[in-house]
Amino acid sequence: MVRSLCDTNPCMTHTTCEVSLPCCADGGSLSSVKAPQVSGVRVQLEMHALWQQFDQLGTEMIVTKAGRRMFPTFQVQISGMDPTAEYVLLMDFISVDNTRYRYAFHSSSWLVAGRADVVAPSRMHFHPDSPAHGAQWMKQTVSFDTLKLTNNLLDDNGHMILNSMHRYQPRFHVVYVDPAPSSSHLNAHRNFCSFSFPETRFMAVTAYQNHRITQLKIACNPYAKGFRTTDPQDR
Amino acid sequence: MVRSLCDTNPCMTHTTCEVSLPCCADGGSLSSVKAPQVSGVRVQLEMHALWQQFDQLGTEMIVTKAGRRMFPTFQVQISGMDPTAEYVLLMDFISVDNTRYRYAFHSSSWLVAGRADVVAPSRMHFHPDSPAHGAQWMKQTVSFDTLKLTNNLLDDNGHMILNSMHRYQPRFHVVYVDPAPSSSHLNAHRNFCSFSFPETRFMAVTAYQNHRITQLKIACNPYAKGFRTTDPQDR
DNA sequence: TACTTGACACCTAGGTGGAAAGGT
DNA sequence: ACCTTTCCACCTAGGTGTCAAGTA
Numbered sequence A, B: 001m002v003r004s005l006c007d008t009n010p011c012m013t014h015t016t017c018e019v020s021l022p023c024c025a026d027g028g029s030l031s032s033v034k035a036p037q038v039s040g041v042r043v044q045l046e047m048h049a050l051w052q053q054f055d056q057l058g059t060e061m062i063v064t065k066a067g068r069r070m071f072p073t074f075q076v077q078i079s080g081m082d083p084t085a086e087y088v089l090l091m092d093f094i095s096v097d098n099t100r101y102r103y104a105f106h107s108s109s110w111l112v113a114g115r116a117d118v119v120a121p122s123r124m125h126f127h128p129d130s131p132a133h134g135a136q137w138m139k140q141t142v143s144f145d146t147l148k149l150t151n152n153l154l155d156d157n158g159h160m161i162l163n164s165m166h167r168y169q170p171r172f173h174v175v176y177v178d179p180a181p182s183s184s185h186l187n188a189h190r191n192f193c194s195f196s197f198p199e200t201r202f203m204a205v206t207a208y209q210n211h212r213i214t215q216l217k218i219a220c221n222p223y224a225k226g227f228r229t230t231d232p233q234d235r
Numbered sequence C: 001t002a003c004t005t006g007a008c009a010c011c012t013a014g015g016t017g018g019a020a021a022g023g024t
Numbered sequence D: 001a002c003c004t005t006t007c008c009a010c011c012t013a014g015g016t017g018t019c020a021a022g023t024a
Helices: A048-057 A134-138 A181-186 A211-220 A222-227 B048-057 B134-138 B181-186 B211-220 B222-227
Strands: A042-045 A060-062 A075-079 A086-095 A099-104 A109-115 A148-150 A167-176 A192-196 A202-205 B042-045 B060-062 B075-079 B086-095 B099-104 B109-115 B148-150 B167-176 B192-196 B202-205
Touching: A042 A048, A048 A211, A075 A134, A086 A134, A211 A222, B042 B048, B048 B211, B075 B134, B086 B134, B211 B222
Parallel strands: A060 A202, B060 B202
Antiparallel strands: A042 A075, A086 A167, A099 A109, A167 A192, A167 A202, B042 B075, B086 B167, B099 B109, B167 B192, B167 B202
8 A cells, every 4th residue: 555645745634745855845846846766656654553553652762872773663665666776765853843742641641841952963864775776675675673763962873863852753765866967966856755654753752651652662572572471462 | 914916817826816707717818907996906804813823724614504604704905996986896615626525533634535526506695785886895894794605505595505525715806887888798807806815715514523623713703602611712 | 850871681683513313 | 434404502792671870
């Protein structure tokens, strides 16, 4: 099931929508003329049911100084690429709002705690297999399992820097590597398309707040098997 | 210290020598005209002292059905590449002679046991980072630590297929990826150079024969630490 | 009070040679 | 007799949440 379209209409529904790269954002009129290598690209989120299960509780992702993996892992199945063209795949994380949150244990809900802190340096995470041909990307699931989240503003390990107690939306970008170097700058806005899956939004935290999130992580993440007690809800 | 030269003279000394790719072997007159992207490439074997220590005892490498890593690992430091040119790095293993061996425990030596068995299918192992630019290859040691050896003639995991009780010489190849596709076939012999380090020769075995090799492996390979007794020769 | 850090036990994943069994 | 295969305990390497302590 294709869950994302590579068009430029700001999408307000709760399914999927396309967003522009910050550096290339325009009114939408220019970016609607996409290069044929990206215009047909379709992206499907893997482990969709698991993401939804977390999203319904309010997904939290741990950030640490050393860097922490995401769970669930962001994985996609891609189709519609030019098999012979070369692509770079990358991710970034954008702030969902300008808000700092706090968790109210008594009501088990997130409350606004003020304006967002100073914005962390925005980074791009290139998929380590980049660049590769369309055929390579499409033949199996593309996984960002090595991506790590950190709250260390001075991180020099290339991890994604996020502010704890802030909400983020992961974004996925497909960039066509134009073999003509002269045109690649002029047509940069034509050579990529971006995808956001609202069910992958999450709150960055240094320790889990919602106990039901903790339990779901323990139940589903194989590395947390040591904390399982009853109800072996494996895989 | 540069230990290998990219020339075409068959080298009979015990230091280093260049060998041609089997498919491109010629009299030597043609291949002496190398493309500038490979003519200056120099390769230095890492862990040279360790390799020599094993070589003096007669290096053995385990082969298994599932595939076994090499120890020591084949690692090289490269210089002299064109930083902006693209290269593919690969390895293969050639039979040192046409002989099958057996080990005489009483004399602790290898004896000829007849003609070589039917030759195993020859494979190339591409370094997983291939292709990459010269600058990338040169900036740090290139390691073939994921390469595995197998004695399974029907292996479909891409491992290197070797015959047990036969002797092999690892070879390392640097291939310049010519951006002009039409010329890459015509000039294939100009676009690569190869390196052999005699101290990396070894006997393929399914179980270690020389006990001193076993002890040296246990002493130096961190994964074999469980078998260490006295003399903590830890790295 | 509210959040962050670091040490820790407990996992997954997979690389070692040993030892016994299997094969020819 | 000689070689190969399989299972195993013991490692390395690193991903989990917990808990106590630290910070402001």
